Amino acid sequence: MIHILCANPALDRTIYVQAFYPNGVTRSSASHEGLGGKGFNVALPFIVTNEQKTIHMHTFFGGPVGEQLAQMMKNAQLAGETTFIEGDNRYCTILVNESKQEAALINEQGPSITEKEQQQFLQSLFCSLKAGDHLVLSGSLPKGTPLTFYRDIIAQAESRGVQTILDSSGDALAYGAEAKPWLIKINGEEFLDLMGVKEEAANRQQQIEESLKNSPYPNCIVTLGGEGTVAKINGDIxxxxxxxxxxxxxxxxxxxxxxxFIREWRKTNDVKAALLAGSALSLANCLHWLPTIDFAQAEQYQQKIHIERVGSAV
Amino acid sequence: MIHILCANPALDRTIYVQAFYPNGVTRSSASHEGLGGKGFNVALPFIVTNEQKTIHMHTFFGGPVGEQLAQMMKNAQLAGETTFIEGDNRYCTILVNESKQEAALINEQGPSITEKEQQQFLQSLFCSLKAGDHLVLSGSLPKGTPLTFYRDIIAQAESRGVQTILDSSGDALAYGAEAKPWLIKINGEEFLDLMGVKEEAANRQQQIEESLKNSPYPNCIVTLGGEGTVAKINGDIxxxxxxxxxxxxxxxxxxxxxxxFIREWRKTNDVKAALLAGSALSLANCLHWLPTIDFAQAEQYQQKIHIERVGSAV
Incomplete structure (x- = not known):
């Protein structure tokens, strides 16, 4: 089973406009609502392939927005443990300016999680985790939780034979990394920062590959935007x-x-295939205003994506 | 009783940001939700003075947003007739850029009202109207309704001894005006348009005063933004x-x-007092990001607002 922790879910509202007046009245042409928050986006490839039964969500819902999110989760046939909270879930507004072809993301903070709610959440999480499972911890920490929230979950889960995957930023990432998750997904800047290495722009990719070899983290995927990805998996770079x-x-x-990546990995244990599938679908998603899994477009990209083994860890 | 028809209610979401990135990620500092749509704003002076019992709302609610609006209406202790609809109510997003002191209003269209829902709405409206009541028809027409929706309501209500007040724009205004409501509230441009008069910028206020004298509408309030207001009430200009x-x-x-204006008018029948109270509170509202009734600020303005009778209708 793959567990996905979505600590700060959101109702994503995409509002389409033909022009935007920052100090006046704008009329929207259409709007769209979706189940948001990083964890729910990680679940998308499983929803589209009708493999919801292989994943299990862990999240906090509260208020009228939380009710809507719970209904959307049900409609998407996603199972999981929900901790109901006092606070209201947040909205993320995506303002798409169609004539300018621009998208503005306006992210709200989200509710504060009380200590009691955190305890409830952790209890249901650890009741549900089993040795051999994967656990993805995705996104920022909600208000009210300690900076060590992910770190403590990772440490406990790993000690129970669960392979953890951390995809966060800032303090949540720095503390979380301390517990040595099975896999860290991280961008280039934060990776060099975490390794205490001063970035040299001219030589960035090579610098990251070298740092990866020496990194204390068992597996690491470092994303470099349009430049691609560098990864250390099972000792190979x-x-x-x-x-x-x-x-x-x-x-x-x-x-x-x-x-x-996780979906493919669990199925095939083939690093290259998992990197290729992940890269192709994430590229195809960039062509759409809304988060979109497009297998046809991804297939066209697969031939243009180049993946090579460039070394091994020290 | 004052009836207020709010045909296209909205969940007003005000999102505060320190800076706005039209093609990037913006983090909001705070957000606020309110019961929106023009009719509900007309109700604000009655809510603040705890005079909700003198008004009666008529509106359409549907979907999860409709549920939230119904709850907000209950919290505000507003009574009324609600027609529950298949469609979802809309959001209006107000993006306040605090550092630039700008506010962008992003208005969504709102749901389509089926013919059956319109019939239900009209039935409950006319069951509830009584001779001597006032009926305010405020805002744009929702999708699905005919352009004559307000016109037909006004004609029927007036024939039953109800004094109707129309505050709309475009076709809904043009058709509605045909039925000769007791009072029309309208801006200068639309008034001259309705009267078939070509606007002369240099002489606008005088031109409107002259046109008002000859207008076929019994009572008319013409708003001119910062320039003030011209009104024909009971034959006086x-x-x-x-x-x-x-x-x-x-x-x-x-x-x-x-x-x-309506609240004061119903109480005192004093035109000047009603114009003064309305003008002062609407000015004070302009000092706030959210719709706000501020009696203290309004009192300070009252001395600076000049009201004179400048003539009488032909």
Whole structure:
């Protein structure tokens, strides 16, 4: 089973406008609502392939927005443990300016989680985790939780034979990494920061590959945006080179990459296939305004994505 | 009893940001939710003065947003007739850029009302109207309703001894005006348009005063933004001159004016007092990001608002 922790879910509201007046009245042409928050985006590849039964969500819902999210989760046939909270879930507004082809993401903070709610959440999480499972910890920490929230979960889960995957940023990432998760997904800047290495722009990819060899983390996927990806998996260093595309909206691309990677990995144990599938679907997602899994587009990209093993860890 | 028809209610979401990135990620500092739609703004002066019992709302609610609006209406102790609809109510997003002191209103269209829902609505409306009541028809028409929706309501209500007040725009206004409502609230441009008069910028206020004298509408309030207001009430022509202020957000000012005018009128039958109270509260509202009734600020303005009778209708 793959467990996905979505600590700060959101009702994603995409509002389409033909023009935007920052100090006046704008009329929208259409709007769309979706189940948001990084964890739910990680779940997308499983929903589209009708493999919801292989994943299990862990999240906090509260208030009228939480009720809507619970209904959306049900409609998507996603099972999981929900901790009901006093606070209201947040909205994320995506303002798509169609004539300018721009998308503005306006992220709200989300509710504060009380200590009692955290305890309830942790209890149901650990009741549900079993040795051999994977656990994805995705996104920022909600208000009210300690900076060590992910770290403590990772440590306890790993000690029970669960392979943990951390995809966060800032303090949540730095503390979480301390517990040595099975896999860290991280961008280039944060990786060098975590390794205490000063970035040299001219030599960035090579620098990251070298640092990866020496990193204390068992497995690491370092994303470099359009430049591609560098990864250390099972002692091998991999380099993924991507074709150039015209990005419409990159939102959720990293999450779709991760969900697809884990899905493929659990099935085949084939690193290269998992990196390829993840890269292709995350590229295809960039062509859409809304988070989208497009297998046809991804297949076209697969031939243009170059993946090679460039070394091994020390 | 004052009846207020709010045909296209909205969940007003005000999102505060320190800076806005039209093609990137913006983090909001706070957000606020309110019961929106022009009719509910007209109700504000009655809510703040705890006079909800003198008004009766008529509206359409549907979907999860409709449930939230119904709860907000209950919390505000507003009674009324609600027609529950298949469609989902809309959001209006107000994006306040605090550092630039700008507010962007993003208005969504709202749901389509089926013919059956319209029939239900009209039946409950006419069961509830009594001779001597006032009926305010505020805002745009929802999708699905005919352009004659307000016109037919006005004609039937007036024939039953109800005094109707129309505050709309475009076709809904043009058709509605045909039925000769007791009072029309309208801006200068639309008034001249309705009268078939070509606007002369240099002489606008005088031109409107002359047109008002000859207008076929029994009572008319013509708003001219910062220039003030010209009104024909009971055969007299009134001119309201406003002090200059620094506007923060003028949203709902017209509705607050109208609600206050009707409230004062029903109590005192004193035109000048009603125009003064409405003007002062609508000015004070312009100093706030959210629709706000501020009696203390309004009192300060009252001395600076000049109201004179400038003539009488032909």
């Amino acid at each position: 991999w380099r993924v080179t991507l074709p150039t595309i015209n990005v419409t909206n990159a939102t959720a691309s990293g999450d779709i990459f991760l969900g697809t | 009134w001119r309201v001159t406003l002090p200059t202020i620094n506007v923060t957000n003028a949203t709902a000012s017209g509705d607050i004016f109208l609600g206050t």
